[in-house]
Amino acid sequence: MEKNRILLCVTGGIAVYKAVALTSKLSQAGFDVKVMLTNNAMEFVTPLTFQAMSRNDVYFDTFDEKDSSKIAHIDLADWADLILVAPATANALGKLANGIADxxxxxxxxxxxxPVWIAPAMNVHMYDHPAVKKNIDTLHSFGHRFIEPSEGFLACGYVGKGRLEEPEQIVALVKENLHRSTSDILKGKKVMITAGPTRxxxxxxxxxxxHSTGKMGYAIAKKAAEWGAEVTLISGPVSLEAPKNVKLVQVDTAEEMRQAVFEHFKASDVVIKSAAVADYRPAIKHLEKLKKQDGSMVMEFERTTDILKQLGEEKEHQILVGFAAETQDLEHYAMKKLQSKNADIIVANNVKQTGAGFGGDTNIVSIFHRDGSKKELPILSKEEVAEELLKDIIDLVIHKAQGQNEL
Incomplete structure (x- = not known):
């Protein structure tokens, strides 16, 4: 199996000594590791130490081109399967959040x-400073993932949150998420995803x-494509670019979305209905602009077709995932929807909860399964939510494959 490639970016704090151990453990775990240092990091540990641990050249000078045929910082950015910033100082977070490249x-x-993962390490009060929090939120919105610091005795003498996560734990997280054997498990699978609103x-x-912006559905499409799936994204009107290696089908109304969904349904292995489709439409669509009149207006509406319900009635081999945006009784309505729509998974959130509504870069969801199990997630970036959902879907894919093999 080809080694996964990790670019470890080490910035200047006392936790640099842990980055040495991290480099060693990543290499021992079978990863190809290249290390990049800031000048401040080299005040703590020399490049030679990281070279010995990684058995690769160490990079620290933008203008030191080790191969004249390549621009080093561009080549390294393209080379990496994962970029890990550990430790990440407050200064580094500020630079990354504001696009400073010095x-x-x-x-x-x-x-x-x-993908970029960031493992902060700093004094507890620095970590709690509003500017640092703002920078972390900004980096979350970029899709970067954070490995939260742990609590304990800090080098400055304080006790609190700010210690770089232990190298063993970081390696475990990387192994769980990055090995190609996991990432390729959706290879050959056809995944259809709906996203955004209808008009x-x-x-x-x-x-x-x-109010749907399509961010959740687009994040799922991006991650599914990265994990090897053949992805068709059926999208209502949004202001987002289609993810790489994803087939985009643009629609406007609920009926157009229904037609597009069933055009691709039979060939799909997984269907994820994250779009916010209108339940009702005006009974009459006027060909000319309605003119303003005195008094109030009464308009008649008619039901649109329940796409998820129809998919549940007609599904054969497909894994069917629905979304439920609620404002109360989350579990009750999610379980009811799970049964009435014949879905395999329902992803539910309370849109009134801070960090979970439409339009934001984060979400707070619970994932409900047909067997009655439930996974409650904390506030995460939508890319992280997409990753957690796809892990559950992969489990279903594996379970279904095992069941077929036993027949």
């Missing part, structure tokens, strides 16, 4: 397209819609 690490990260037109000028 050393090799910050310049490389601006050029990176691979139900009153006349050529006006329409009814909702």
């Amino acid at each position: 050393d090799m690490i910050s310049t490389t990260l601006l050029a990176a397209t691979s 139900e037109h009153v006349d050529p000028i006006r329409f009814f819609t909702n």
